[in-house]
Amino acid sequence: MSLEIDPNQFRSLSPINSLNPGNIQDLIKKISATAVSQGHYIFKKGDMDKSHIYLLKGEIELVEDKKVISVIKAGTPDALQPLSHSFPRAYSARAKVNSVVTKINSDMLDIMLTWDQTGSYSVESLEEDDDETDWMTRILQTRVFHRIPPANIQAMFMRMDSVNFKPGEKVVEQDEDGDYFYIIKEGRCLVTRATPANPNGVKLATLTVGDSFGEEALISDTKRNATVTMLSEGHLMRLNKDDFNSLLNEPLLNWVTYEEGKKLVESEDAIWFDVRLPAEHKAKHIKNSINIPLIFLRMKANSLDKDKKYVIYCDTGRRSSAASFLLNEKDIESYVLKDGVDTAAQEDLA
Numbered sequence: 001m002s003l004e005i006d007p008n009q010f011r012s013l014s015p016i017n018s019l020n021p022g023n024i025q026d027l028i029k030k031i032s033a034t035a036v037s038q039g040h041y042i043f044k045k046g047d048m049d050k051s052h053i054y055l056l057k058g059e060i061e062l063v064e065d066k067k068v069i070s071v072i073k074a075g076t077p078d079a080l081q082p083l084s085h086s087f088p089r090a091y092s093a094r095a096k097v098n099s100v101v102t103k104i105n106s107d108m109l110d111i112m113l114t115w116d117q118t119g120s121y122s123v124e125s126l127e128e129d130d131d132e133t134d135w136m137t138r139i140l141q142t143r144v145f146h147r148i149p150p151a152n153i154q155a156m157f158m159r160m161d162s163v164n165f166k167p168g169e170k171v172v173e174q175d176e177d178g179d180y181f182y183i184i185k186e187g188r189c190l191v192t193r194a195t196p197a198n199p200n201g202v203k204l205a206t207l208t209v210g211d212s213f214g215e216e217a218l219i220s221d222t223k224r225n226a227t228v229t230m231l232s233e234g235h236l237m238r239l240n241k242d243d244f245n246s247l248l249n250e251p252l253l254n255w256v257t258y259e260e261g262k263k264l265v266e267s268e269d270a271i272w273f274d275v276r277l278p279a280e281h282k283a284k285h286i287k288n289s290i291n292i293p294l295i296f297l298r299m300k301a302n303s304l305d306k307d308k309k310y311v312i313y314c315d316t317g318r319r320s321s322a323a324s325f326l327l328n329e330k331d332i333e334s335y336v337l338k339d340g341v342d343t344a345a346q347e348d349l350a
Contacts, residue, residue, distance in 0.1 A: 048088050051103045064090070105137055108140050152247040174223075178216075178223070182228075183211070183236065184207055187209075219318065219321045253324055253325070270335070312337065314340055
């Protein structure tokens with residue numbers, strides 16, 4: 001259940017109290033307080049959810065291996081700090097009595113603090129209504145962004161251009177050169193691919209606020225493999241190719257040699273994942289690999305087991321790099337085979 005937050009209490013929390021008053025007020029509009037019943041857990045030891053969580057009312061026990069390490073009471077100096085603020089969480093947090101807490105995305109707060117203190121950011125300047133920064137919150141809450149250095153994230157938002165599109169307007173077109181990576185701030189997009197049998201295009205996906213596209217052509221340095229058309233009025237944020245590759249792509253890629261990939265498959269229950277075309281896979285592939293061509297991966301990614309790890313390969317590493325970026329956006333752990341399928345041992349090929 002969501003509850004109202006006392007602005008005076010919120011302004012006293014650290015490090016929120018270092019923001020300018022206007023930005024604190026705008027931040028209050030975007031969060032809410034949540035009631036936690038006695039005995040219920042707010043988070044468990046080992047959790048990786050990167051959030052600042054504050055106790056507003058009641059008492060919270062910090063627990064390790066069923067032992068209570070400390071008790072934090074609302075209104076005390078300890079309650080001005082975020083609860084057990086480390087990742088992974090060092091302790092579990094359990095409500096000793098009926099309590100109230102609030103949660104703020106840590107990356108979002110860090111960006112606000114950085115830009116606020118450099119004088120180059122104002123929440124109000126980004127907002128026309130309360131939904132304006134939902135796109136930013138959504139992508140920052142994606143686990144993939146937890147692996148990107150904070151400085152890179154800040155630079156990404158500062159270097160992005162804002163562009164508007166009308167319904168029916170093409171944002172990117174199949175077979176043109178790739179120039180930008182896009183994130184949808186407002187609106188909906190349709191992704192289609194033309195084939196000889198379907199020159200008008202086959203529907204691949206529908207994208208909405210917080211979704212991104214355009215990375216495949218930038219990573220693989222090839223032509224656009226699909227057309228993206230606005231289904232409604234659109235407001236998109238875009239990042240140019242060089243900035244995308246330096247700020248977002250490289251920090252996310254886990255490159256492995258064939259031997260390293262083989263060990264992952266054998267010891268950590270990972271899966272070989274071929275993103276080449278079916279004909280390429282049929283001609284030569286690593287034994288026991290699955291095959292989903294890169295062009296269909298965005299549509300089929302949700303069918304993959306998120307509890308598994310995937311060692312992705314193609315011929316060179318280009319298509320597999322693009323596939324890895326896409327899986328990372330879906331919170332699916334992946335690795336990229338250096339130099340492609342030709343590095344595999346002959347006896348491991350079929």
